[in-house]
Amino acid sequence: MKNKRSRLQVITEILRSSVVGSQEELLAILADRNLNVTQATLSRDLKVLKVSKTPLANGTYKYVLPPVTKTVSPTGNLSTFTSHGAVISIEFSGHLAVMKTKPGYASAIAWDIDNKGASEILGTIAGDDTILIIPREGVSRESILQLMDLTFSNKD
Amino acid sequence: MKNKRSRLQVITEILRSSVVGSQEELLAILADRNLNVTQATLSRDLKVLKVSKTPLANGTYKYVLPPVTKTVSPTGNLSTFTSHGAVISIEFSGHLAVMKTKPGYASAIAWDIDNKGASEILGTIAGDDTILIIPREGVSRESILQLMDLTFSNKD
């Protein structure tokens, strides 16, 4: 159907922001948003999204999205920092991105990021091997990754 | 029974070393090792172990163990600092935590936090007396506090 892509998007948003313990539950939430599908479809959606069901400390369950860690493999057009292999990973939490680098590299790489002059990025803060990247509002994770010349290599 | 502990141990070993796609399957493997339990018990075991079922790229499923939280390094772990009063406070804003320390301590403590290898924490960035702690998505404030060997003095 036309709306599969957007449904998957909505599902990830829901799972990112709330604790959902069963497909029935998620089904209801989707229905609230006028997304009416059956449990069968949902099961398949979750499979596509690689969402896993995991037990929580409080005795309940939660459907969790796969980590958005992209282990780094540079695209054709290499920036200096990715080609040096100094960037280890980038992962998101909320609208923030955290980039891990080799020890000592963070400041240098952060400088590079800042000096791309990309409007998508509001600013960076670097420690020794960690950079906090603060995107502007409304900037997607994908576009940040693209900006960093990173491609996905999600693993199991 | 007396062998619950060891059974859980065996289960983790199995799950660590092979791809198991259903409880029935795991059940059979356990039976091979003369560990005869019912699926009901297994379901509870997996719940205790916080094992999650996640879709694989090849269209099948796999039971995966939770990320290992590394045990503490011999010297200077976090509780040393917290118990000696170098950590002044920790407070949350959104999903971020900000820890205040005695002047000059921040980097050292941040290093300790990083080196706990806790999967709950995406990264830290330290100044002189302030540490920004970025938890992974979906990680509760409580679990961050626990991780820091801190207890609550108030609400949420």
Added chain:
DNA sequence: GATAAATATGCATATTTATAGAAATAATAG
């Protein structure tokens, strides 16, 4: 356009997983 191929969905149902008791086993107190 028409038609073929590919993709997505629902229905019905099989399969899988979780849980409420009851029963068994172990631990503890007197």
Added chain:
DNA sequence: CTATTATTTCTATAAATATGCATATTTATC
């Protein structure tokens, strides 16, 4: 030891999830 209490496990079953197949919808090809 015996009674009491707590754990662990099982049986039976409920609840949740996955999937085969038929149908609808979209996309590609002519």
